[in-house]
Amino acid sequence: MKKILHLITIGFSIILIGSAASMFQNGMNFSFTLFLELVFENGKSLINFTHLTYESPVGSGVERSIFPLIFEYYGYSLFILLGGFSLSLLSALLLTYITFFVPPSIRIGMKRTVGLLEAIPDMFIIVIVQLGFIAFYRETGILLFEVVGAFKRPIVLPLLTFAILPCFFFYRMMLLMFEDELTKPYIELAMGKGLSRGKILWKHVTRNCLLSVVNHSKAVILLLLTNLVMLEVIYNLYGMTWFMINHITGQIVTFSILMIFLPLYFLEATAKRWITHLTGEEVPG
Amino acid sequence: MVRAFLKNKRFVLGGSFILLLLISSIVYSVLFDNHIPVASIMTDENGTIVGKPPYSPWVHPPFGTDHVSRDLFFIILIGAKYTLGLALGIALIRFVFSSVAGILLQLYFPSFLKKGKPWFEGFYYFPASILAYLFLFFILREDGYGDGFSTTFTERVIFEMIVLIIIGIPIILINVSKEVAILQRKEFIDSVKVLGGSRWHLLTIHLMPYLHPQLFLLFVREVIQVLLLLAHLGILNLLFGGALLKTDMFDKAAFVSLSSEWSGLIGTNFRFLYTSYYWIPLVPILCFTLAILAFKLMVEGMEYVLDTKQIVRNQVEEKGEKIAEVPSKKEAFDYL
Numbered sequence: 012m013k014k015i016l017h018l019i020t021i022g023f024s025i026i027l028i029g030s031a032a033s034m035f036q037n038g039m040n041f042s043f044t045l046f047l048e049l050v051f052e053n054g055k056s057l058i059n060f061t062h063l064t065y066e067s068p069v070g071s072g073v074e075r076s077i078f079p080l081i082f083e084y085y086g087y088s089l090f091i092l093l094g095g096f097s098l099s100l101l102s103a104l105l106l107t108y109i110t111f112f113v114p115p116s117i118r119i120g121m122k123r124t125v126g127l128l129e130a131i132p133d134m135f136i137i138v139i140v141q142l143g144f145i146a147f148y149r150e151t152g153i154l155l156f157e158v159v160g161a162f163k164r165p166i167v168l169p170l171l172t173f174a175i176l177p178c179f180f181f182y183r184m185m186l187l188m189f190e191d192e193l194t195k196p197y198i199e200l201a202m203g204k205g206l207s208r209g210k211i212l213w214k215h216v217t218r219n220c221l222l223s224v225v226n227h228s229k230a231v232i233l234l235l236l237t238n239l240v241m242l243e244v245i246y247n248l249y250g251m252t253w254f255m256i257n258h259i260t261g262q263i264v265t266f267s268i269l270m271i272f273l274p275l276y277f278l279e280a281t282a283k284r285w286i287t288h289l290t291g292e293e294v295p296g
Numbered sequence: 297m298v299r300a301f302l303k304n305k306r307f308v309l310g311g312s313f314i315l316l317l318l319i320s321s322i323v324y325s326v327l328f329d330n331h332i333p334v335a336s337i338m339t340d341e342n343g344t345i346v347g348k349p350p351y352s353p354w355v356h357p358p359f360g361t362d363h364v365s366r367d368l369f370f371i372i373l374i375g376a377k378y379t380l381g382l383a384l385g386i387a388l389i390r391f392v393f394s395s396v397a398g399i400l401l402q403l404y405f406p407s408f409l410k411k412g413k414p415w416f417e418g419f420y421y422f423p424a425s426i427l428a429y430l431f432l433f434f435i436l437r438e439d440g441y442g443d444g445f446s447t448t449f450t451e452r453v454i455f456e457m458i459v460l461i462i463i464g465i466p467i468i469l470i471n472v473s474k475e476v477a478i479l480q481r482k483e484f485i486d487s488v489k490v491l492g493g494s495r496w497h498l499l500t501i502h503l504m505p506y507l508h509p510q511l512f513l514l515f516v517r518e519v520i521q522v523l524l525l526l527a528h529l530g531i532l533n534l535l536f537g538g539a540l541l542k543t544d545m546f547d548k549a550a551f552v553s554l555s556s557e558w559s560g561l562i563g564t565n566f567r568f569l570y571t572s573y574y575w576i577p578l579v580p581i582l583c584f585t586l587a588i589l590a591f592k593l594m595v596e597g598m599e600y601v602l603d604t605k606q607i608v609r610n611q612v613e614e615k616g617e618k619i620a621e622v623p624s625k626k627e628a629f630d631y632l
Contacts, residue, residue, distance in 0.1 A: 016354060017414055024418030032430040032562035039447055039455055123596070132524055134531055137584045142574060229420045236423040237528070244531060255426055256532060264430050272421040 018276060025268055026053050035260025037236045049261065051202045063266055065258040074166045077263070081254070085270060087164050088251035091242070092235055092271075100224070102174065103181035104217065107189055111212060122186050129179045140172045150224035164249060173242050180234060181224065188220040218289060225286045228279050236271070307597030310590040314380065317587070321377035330374050330507060331430040332556075333367045344572050350573050359579045363568065368579050375556035375580075378615050380587065382536070382557075383526060385520040395511055397465075398472030401505075402480075409473055416466040423530035424463060424521075431459045436534050456536065460525065468518060475510050479503055513598050520591045527584045530559030531566060558583055 030049040034041065056063060064074040110118055148154055155168075192198070192214065196267065201211050236252075243253040255267050287294070301307045324330070335356055338347040359368035401409045411424040435455055438461075439445050445452070479485070480503075488498050526536070536557050561580040568576045 020414040021417045021421070024415045025414075025421060027558055028418050028422055028427065029430070032427055035431060035455075036434045038439070049582065108399050124327050126596050127589055127592055130520065130595075132527055132581075132585055134527060135581055138569065138578065138581060142569075144568075163321075211565055229417075233420050233423070236421070237425060237524075241528060241531065252423070252426065256429060259430055259433055264426065268422055268426075276419065282370065 014280060021272070021276070025272060026050065026057065029053060029261050029265030029268065033264070036261070053262055053265050057266060057269070059253055060266060063262060065254075065260075065263060067258075068258065081251075081267075084249055084251050084254045087249065088239065089274065090166075091169055091173055091248075091250065092239060092275075094170050096177065096231075096235060096240075098170060098246075099174040099177035100181055103178050103185055106178075106182050107185040108209075108212060110186060111189060112117060112238070115262055118186075122183070125179055125183045125186070129176075129183050131176070131179075133241045134245060136175050137172055137242055140175075140245070144168065152184075153260060168243060169246055169248055170257050173238060176232060176238055177231070180231070184223060184227065185220055187215055188223045192216045222286050222290055223278075225282050226284070232279070234277055242254075271287070301598055304597040304601050306600070310593030310597065313590040314587065317376045318380055321373050321375075321380075323372075324373055326494050329424070332370050332374070335361045335367060341482065349443050350397075350576065351460045352573075352612050353575055360575050362565065362576050362615065363573060371556040371561065372558070372579060372583055373534065375558045375561060376557060376583075378536075378556075379523075379526065379558040379584075382457075383406045383519050383522045386460050386464075388513060389457075390468060390522075391511075391515045391518050394465045394468040395423065395472045395514070396598070398469040399476055399499065399507070401469075402476040403471040403499060412449060416470055419463075419466045424525050425532060427463050428459060428529060429532050429534060430454060431463070432529075432534055434608075440487040453536070460522070464525075466520065471514060472511070475507065475514075476503065483513050497535075509598070509602055513595065513602070516591055516595050516598070520588050520595070523584060523591070526559040527562065527581070530562035531579075533563040533566070535563050 030053050031046060033049060033053075034045055061076075061078060067073060067075045089225050110121055111258050144155070146248060154280050165174060189212070197215070198211060201215065239250070240252040240256070242248065243250045244256060245251070255264050318518065335351055337345055338351075338355075340346050347355060350363050350365060352362045356367070359372060360373065362368055432455075435447065435452060441446070447455075488502055495501070529536075536559060558580045562577055562584075565577040565580075568574060569578070578588065
């Protein structure tokens with residue numbers, strides 16, 4: 012019950028933010044009545060959301076229903092989001108394991124480098140990957156993956172590009188967590204019992220570190236979403252955020268954000284419950 | 297605390313890069329009045345043409361020229377003070393508002409803050425770039441189509457600043473209040489309360505020494521966020537304070553950013569990315585990256601100092617306790 016109330020509050024706050032942001036579609040006039048009107052209007056259009064329309068082509072004045080077209084955009088964006096998330100998490104885990112089998116002096120260097128790499132703007136990575144890919148194609152004539160954007164939604168290259176930045180983020184987080192975790196007494200006990208290093212890392216430390224990933228879920232979600240916006244805009248991928256940017260009205264944005272928010276919220280809640288079950292530690296909300 | 301930061305190499309390196317960029321940009325605008333050199337057509341000694349603009353960075357170091365053969369290095373230099381100044385200014389105002397509100401709310405109305413928190417959580421699902429785009433695109437873009445903007449440039453700049461400030465406040469507010477909440481759990485806070493210290497006394501005397509460095513850290517992090525947001529808006533082709541409609545050399549309408557502000561440079565030149573003049577948008581993107589990395593270097597240095605400093609402080613306290621151990625006199629106690 013508490014969870015549902017929480018969910019509704021966040022959903023309502025998204026509507027409020029969306030309404031506030033769409034107040035300035037006719038000029039710079041701010042009034043509270045206009046805001047209330049917009050909140051009401053947005054709420055009404057969300058209740059009968061099947062009547063939501065977008066202008067296509069832009070500027071023509073022709074309004075079309077966003078259904079069923081929106082599902083293609085939605086599915087693609089969700090696929091990139093979740094696929095990129097799992098890919099980056101797995102590769103970060105792998106990198107962390109490798110790091111803990113190299114000498115500590117290298118590990119400190121890695122930690123400092125990845126601290127900087129984490130701050131590289133997403134668009135820089137996206138643009139560089141794109142340009143590098145084109146240069147590679149021009150030099151060798153080998154097209155590694157499909158690069159065409161728009162309706163022919165490519166998969167491999169966007170997914171790889173998308174995963175780079177979250178991977179740095181997770182990698183850094185896990186390095187810190189692993190180091191912290193390895194100083195704890197139960198590790199010493201496990202070592203004393205003769206468990207191998209790999210087994211300790213895999214069975215015990217990883218599990219406790221997943222907790223911190225879930226703990227930082229808000230920051231992770233924000234990172235993934237902003238990264239997704241840039242990816243879809245620069246690669247011209249027809250996904251949800253691309254749709255929002257190109258058909259920007261308060262109703263469409265509010266509706267789209269809610270659609271992205273719902274599955275993410277459920278995933279977050281499930282992950283929290285699962286982690287609590289696994290480690291016995293309560294995740295602070 | 298600042299002195300301790302200044303001893304850290306990474307902090308000094310990042311800080312001096314930013315300072316150098318800002319100072320040289322301002323000095324250049326004062327001494328040379330923002331003059332942008334134009335590269336001419338290259339000829340060899342016989343007068344035959346060997347190269348024509350736009351020059352790539354390899355032909356015309358360090359950054360090459362743009363499509364109207366202006367030297368990109370100087371454009372970037374001129375734009376640096378606007379971009380960095382904006383980022384610092386917006387981050388500072390955001391930070392001041394939200395830290396004052398965050399600290400006071402956490403100290404005086406913690407239950408209100410706890411109840412109100414879910415209302416702020418919507419911001420975590422709203423990417424800042426989309427939110428800012430929704431706020432601004434009409435005022436800064438649509439309005440300018442046809443017969444020009446209905447608002448003045450100053451109005452638009454102030455509007456954009458206010459929007460960029462407001463959309464950042466909730467998340468920093470939550471972060472500041474979290475920092476305060478962590479400090480409130482320390483043991484000495486209880487003794488302050490027991491001894492009758494008011495909340496204001498608690499804040500100014502006992503919390504501030506711990507909060508100062510943390511807040512400074514949050515501020516520099518916020519600068520990074522604002523820079524990133526500005527760059528994103530550049531990619532979404534929202535130029536700061538709107539744009540001027542000008543005709544380019546082929547008599548086509550083109551939006552030109554008013555100053556050579558970096559995000560505007562990205563926005564106006566992004567269409568060159570997939571041509572052979574790809575360096576024109578790449579140079580401002582690279583500069584954004586460098587500026588962000590410099591700030592991040594500062595953050596890393598500060599975090600390192602804070603981590604080690606706390607350890608040192610604890611050690612000193614432990615030692616101090618041992619030295620100051622007062623031998624208990626028997627007479628001081630009355631045994632019952």
